[in-house]
Amino acid sequence: MSEVPVAVGLAGVAGVAAVAGVAGVAGVVRPGAGAAGGEVAAREAAGEVVPLEASLRAARDGGRKLLVPYVTGGLGSHWVEVLQAMVSSGADAVEIGIPFSDPVMDGPTIQEASLRALQLGATPPGILSELRRVRVGVPLIAMTYYNLVFRGGHRRFAHNLIEAGVAGIILPDVPLEELGDWSRAADEAGVETVLLAAPITPDDRLAELCRRSRGFVYGVNLMGVTGERSAVASSARQLGERLKAATDKPVLMGFGVSTPEQAAEAASYADGVIVASALMRLLLDGASPERIGDRVAELRAALDDT
Amino acid sequence: MPACNQLEAAFRAAWADPAFHSRLDALLRDYAGRPTPVTECLRLSERLGVRVLLKREDLTHTGSHKINNVLGQGLLTVGMGKGRIIAETGAGQHGVATATAAALFGLDCVVYMGEVDTERQELNVFRMRLLGAEVRPVRSGSRTLKDAVNEALRDWVASVEDTHYCLGSVMGPHPYPWMVREFQRVVGEEARAQCRLLLDGADPDYVVACVGGGSNAAGTFAGFVDTRAALVGVEAAGGAAIGRGVPGVVHGMKSYLLQDEYGQVSEARSISAGLDYPGVGPEHSYLAAAGRASYVPASDGEVLVALQVLAETEGIIPALEPAHAIAWVLRASASGEIPNGSTVLVTMSGRGDKDAEQVMGLLG
Numbered sequence: 001m002s003e004v005p006v007a008v009g010l011a012g013v014a015g016v017a018a019v020a021g022v023a024g025v026a027g028v029v030r031p032g033a034g035a036a037g038g039e040v041a042a043r044e045a046a047g048e049v050v051p052l053e054a055s056l057r058a059a060r061d062g063g064r065k066l067l068v069p070y071v072t073g074g075l076g077s078h079w080v081e082v083l084q085a086m087v088s089s090g091a092d093a094v095e096i097g098i099p100f101s102d103p104v105m106d107g108p109t110i111q112e113a114s115l116r117a118l119q120l121g122a123t124p125p126g127i128l129s130e131l132r133r134v135r136v137g138v139p140l141i142a143m144t145y146y147n148l149v150f151r152g153g154h155r156r157f158a159h160n161l162i163e164a165g166v167a168g169i170i171l172p173d174v175p176l177e178e179l180g181d182w183s184r185a186a187d188e189a190g191v192e193t194v195l196l197a198a199p200i201t202p203d204d205r206l207a208e209l210c211r212r213s214r215g216f217v218y219g220v221n222l223m224g225v226t227g228e229r230s231a232v233a234s235s236a237r238q239l240g241e242r243l244k245a246a247t248d249k250p251v252l253m254g255f256g257v258s259t260p261e262q263a264a265e266a267a268s269y270a271d272g273v274i275v276a277s278a279l280m281r282l283l284l285d286g287a288s289p290e291r292i293g294d295r296v297a298e299l300r301a302a303l304d305d306t
Numbered sequence: 307m308p309a310c311n312q313l314e315a316a317f318r319a320a321w322a323d324p325a326f327h328s329r330l331d332a333l334l335r336d337y338a339g340r341p342t343p344v345t346e347c348l349r350l351s352e353r354l355g356v357r358v359l360l361k362r363e364d365l366t367h368t369g370s371h372k373i374n375n376v377l378g379q380g381l382l383t384v385g386m387g388k389g390r391i392i393a394e395t396g397a398g399q400h401g402v403a404t405a406t407a408a409a410l411f412g413l414d415c416v417v418y419m420g421e422v423d424t425e426r427q428e429l430n431v432f433r434m435r436l437l438g439a440e441v442r443p444v445r446s447g448s449r450t451l452k453d454a455v456n457e458a459l460r461d462w463v464a465s466v467e468d469t470h471y472c473l474g475s476v477m478g479p480h481p482y483p484w485m486v487r488e489f490q491r492v493v494g495e496e497a498r499a500q501c502r503l504l505l506d507g508a509d510p511d512y513v514v515a516c517v518g519g520g521s522n523a524a525g526t527f528a529g530f531v532d533t534r535a536a537l538v539g540v541e542a543a544g545g546a547a548i549g550r551g552v553p554g555v556v557h558g559m560k561s562y563l564l565q566d567e568y569g570q571v572s573e574a575r576s577i578s579a580g581l582d583y584p585g586v587g588p589e590h591s592y593l594a595a596a597g598r599a600s601y602v603p604a605s606d607g608e609v610l611v612a613l614q615v616l617a618e619t620e621g622i623i624p625a626l627e628p629a630h631a632i633a634w635v636l637r638a639s640a641s642g643e644i645p646n647g648s649t650v651l652v653t654m655s656g657r658g659d660k661d662a663e664q665v666m667g668l669l670g
Contacts, residue, residue, distance in 0.1 A: 101570040102452065102556055104459045111446055123568050147555050151569030173558070175307045200308055200466070224464035 052093060052139040052168040052192045052215035056250040056271070059092050065303035066216075066272025067263070068252055069279055069296050070095040070143065072113040073130075074122025078289050080130050085293030086279075087136040090300030095170065095274060096131070098124050098144035105145075105172040107227025109277040112284060124148055124157075128164035141168040141194065141215065146182075154185035161191050168192040168215040176208060183212070194218050197243060199235035210247035219243050219253040219270060227277045229256035232265050240269035260302030267303050275299060309466045310558075314481040316386050321488060326385075330378055334492065337410070338366045338373045342493075344500040344651070349619040354639040357649040359510065360622070361497045363522065363656065370625065370656030371493055371522045372403035376472060378489035380407035383470040390414040390469040394458040396423055396451035396518065397580035397627065398430025399656050400474030405439035407472075415439035418457040420450035423579045426664050448573035451518075451583045455557055475519025476587035479558030483587050487524040493653060494529020501651060509533040510651040512644060516540050516630040517548075517601065518581035520590045522655035527599060535651075537599035539590060540630045542581035542609075545574030548594050548601040551584070561588040577606040577668070578626035580656075604633040610668060612636055613658065623658035626665070631655075 056066055069086045071079055073096045086094050099114035099122050106114065124144075131140065142161055149157045149171065161169060169191055174182060176195070186193045192214035197206050200223060210217050219240055222233035236253055243251040253266040254274030263273045275296075282292050320326040334340040342365050347358040363371035376393075383391050391413045395401030401417040408415030417434055421443040424431050434441050447453040455478070462471040476483045476490075501510055513530045515523035517539035527537050541549055547562040554563030556571055564572040564584035574584045593599035604612075609626060612633035617623045624632060631652045638644040658665070 101447065102456055104456045104557075105463070107460070115447070118570065125568075145556075147563075147565070147571070148569040150553075150555050150560075151565065151567075173555075177307070202308065205308075222464075223466060225460045 048135065048165050049162055049167050049190070050137065050139045050165075052141060053249065055139050056092060056216055060250050060271045064092070065267045065306055066092045066250060066252060067296070067300055067303055068093045068095055068141070068272065068274045069299070070097060070274065070276035071283070072097040072099055072110070072117050072280055073127035074099060074117040074120060075113050075280070075283060076120070080134055081289040082283060082292050084134065084136060085289040086296045087138050089293040089296035091138060091296060092272065093139040093141055094136070095141045095143050095276065096127070096166070098127055098142055098148060100145040100148055103145060105225055107225040107277060109228065109281050109284070110226050113280045116284070124152060125160070128160055128166070131164040131166060135165065139167045139215075140165060141170060142166050143170040146171050146174050149182060154182050155189070158185045158189035158191045162189050166191075168194055170194045170196070170218060172196055176205070176212065179212065196220050197239065199223055199239050203242075206242060207246055210243065210249065213249060216250035216252050216271070217243055217247055218274070219251055221253055221255045221257065221266065224255065226255055228258040228281065232256060232262045236266055237269050240266070244270060260298050263299045264302040264306045267306055272303065309462070310479050310481065312386065313382070313470075313485075316382050317481055317485045320382055320385060326381065330381060333377045333381075334374065338377060340366065340492065341496045341500075342366055344497060344504065345622075346504065347620050350616065353619060354636070355646040356635070356639040356644050357647075358635065359501065359504065359649065359651045360654045361493060361526065361651060362654050363493060364622070364624065364628075364654045368399070368403045368406050369659065370399040370403065371490060371525065371653070372400045372474060372656075373406070374492055374525070375474065375486050375489040375521060376400070376403040376407040379470065379472045380411045380413070383413060383472070384411050386470060388468055388470045390416070390465065391472050392416045392418070392458050392461050392465070392469055393472045393474060394451065394454035395419050395430075395474065396454065396582055397578065397625070398423065398427040398434070398660060399580060399625070401439070401441070402430050402433050402437070404472050404474070405434040405437035408439060409437050416461065417441050418444050418454040418461070420444050420448070420454050422449045423451065423454070423582075427579055427660060429663065430660050450574070450579065452571065452574070452585070459557070475521040476524040476589055477519040477557060477559055477561070477585060483559065483589055486521050487528055487589060490521050490525025491528040493522065493525035494527060496529075497526060497651060497653070498529040498533070505649060509535045511648040512536045512538055512650040514538045514540060514631045514635060514650060515653040516581065516627045516655060517586060517590060518542070518545065518578075518583045518627065519585070520587040522653050524587060524589055526653045527593065531598065537593065538634065539599055539601045540604050540634045541586070541601055542574070542576035542578055542630060543603040543605045544576045545581050545583055546601070546603045547584060547586035548590060549603050551586075553591070554585070556585060559585070559588050561586055561591040562594070577609060578630065580625070580627040581630065602634055604630040604637075608633040608637060610665070613665065622654065623662070624654055625656035625658050626661045628653065628655045629658075
């Protein structure tokens with residue numbers, strides 16, 4: 001997160017994106033061509049990569065509150081079915097965690113989910129190859145930490161995401177200051193990099209984050225790590241309102257959004273919510289894909305009632 | 307980032323302020339016991355055929371060089387108006403030093419320590435508690451130093467408004483690697499002046515220090531980087547980030563890192579809790595890549611031998627960490643890598659009391 005002090009030095013969060021033109025509206029216009037670009041274009045033409053910002057904008061502009069649940073890739077043998085259940089229960093996009101050994105922005109639940117997935121042998125190529133086999137009709141967003149991208153190689157990693165049908169990425173440990181190299185590779189491949197803003201992010205930095213974020217802007221509800229909380233943080237409303245005033249890109253709020261009531265509250269001052277730990281808690285405790293789908297449906301219903 | 311920016315601004319202002327230096331210098335002198343001596347090891351030198359000098363950071367208050375850094379960061383914490391300080395610790399030396407500074411400055415203190423380390427460094431856990439700090443055992447990941455850093459970072463994101471993260475080594479995000487080196491520079495600068503007195507104006511041929519994150523080495527090397535002395539950092543064989551790692555980015559820094567083909571961070575394995583870290587401060591990666599310093603490994607077995615040799619020949623029981631540096635000197639002088647008649651300065655970064663129980667178990 002760029003704004004969260006942690007990640008510090010190199011990483012902030014957020015996102016790459018923006019320069020005009022990259023993921024434009026519905027059709028995803030991409031600068032540059034080249035072999036990779038041509039291949040990407042061909043896949044998109046076939047409808048294999050559902051663009052992030054365009055899809056979320058269209059849904060929002062149609063009056064819908066956005067719901068983005070999260071699943072840790074490689075967590076158990078049913079994680080792809082969990083993903084599919086989330087989509088059929090009303091997710092507007094799904095965030096897929098590519099587990100990292102040292103998830104410093106994550107609280108106990110996602111730490112446990114990541115560790116367990118790694119113990120089960122999850123790897124970035126393994127997760128992407130499973131994604132390549134499914135077509136869910138909503139945008140997919142990878143969530144991981146920068147060292148996996150750095151080790152894989154910027155261009156190769158970005159290409160592999162698109163090739164697996166993943167439209168966007170969240171890298172919470174890449175700060176704005178360090179975003180340049182990755183964002184060039186991401187823009188070239190057509191990957192939309194989502195940036196994070198925190199409650200203490202100053203106004204000038206917030207504006208820059210909104211300008212460079214692609215796909216949507218991720219509002220971090222509180223100063224802290226991911227995880228369930230008893231209530232939506234009081235800092236969330238102010239941040240959501242600041243972000244909405246700063247950008248017309250979709251604004252989604254996350255961190256500590258667990259229940260339908262909390263989702264409805266957080267969505268009332270933004271365009272929607274991201275729910276991760278509460279769903280992964282269920283999966284870690286042995287819930288079936290159907291049961292997780294039911295929980296997503298409850299979140300969906302609460303958002304539709306607002 | 308705002309927290310790091312705030313810290314950088316505070317450090318820049320303080321470091322340019324003569325009043326800050328005079329307060330810090332007074333604390334280093336009257337509280338920490340600086341300057342520390344350079345001790346000539348007559349019996350060891352005779353045995354090795356190499357003149358061995360020790361920079362005695364083990365003689366500071368709290369028993370290691372870590373005190374230099376925490377007094378500096380403690381003053382900064384007070385200056386920034388923060389009332390709480392957190393730290394990670396491996397061997398416990400930095401945790402004890404931070405707890406000490408917290409007591410001195412009247413700050414609340416929480417120290418994160420891997421559960422494995424709380425077991426092998428029980429005495430330091432007790433010392434920290436005695437000093438009024440809360441020690442939180444970390445049960446995630448490998449339950450050692452890297453996980454303690456993760457947990458301290460997680461605390462800091464949630465507490466940044468009233469809390470300073472007192473990082474213990476030349477690692478992490480800017481400004482830490484630079485700031486901690488500056489606070490440790492006193493080790494190298496004192497040593498250089500002391501060596502010149504001892505050596506008729508000359509510098510040692512070799513300057514040797516152990517490297518985990520690398521703060522005592524960074525401070526020592528800072529005093530000699532512009533001399534002709536060969537700089538040698540000694541890593542634990544099981545945690546040799548420079549020796550066996552490849553570039554990576556973790557904990558807010560880009561440096562050599564032990565990791566797998568996908569970028570998952572590997573677990574370091576060392577007898578020494580203080581060197582049980584899969585990364586290394588970025589300046590060491592730079593010095594290695596630039597060819598100005600070389601980095602060599604020492605095995606757990608060599609380290610145990612070195613500890614006993616120094617104890618028996620000089621009456622100095624080193625901590626396991628600097629025993630790595632001694633181990634390399636023993637090996638390299640026996641092999642001729644250090645030519646007979648050379649002069650070698652070794653930074654004795656900490657005393658061995660904390661390790662006595664563990665070593666007793668290992669030596670049976």
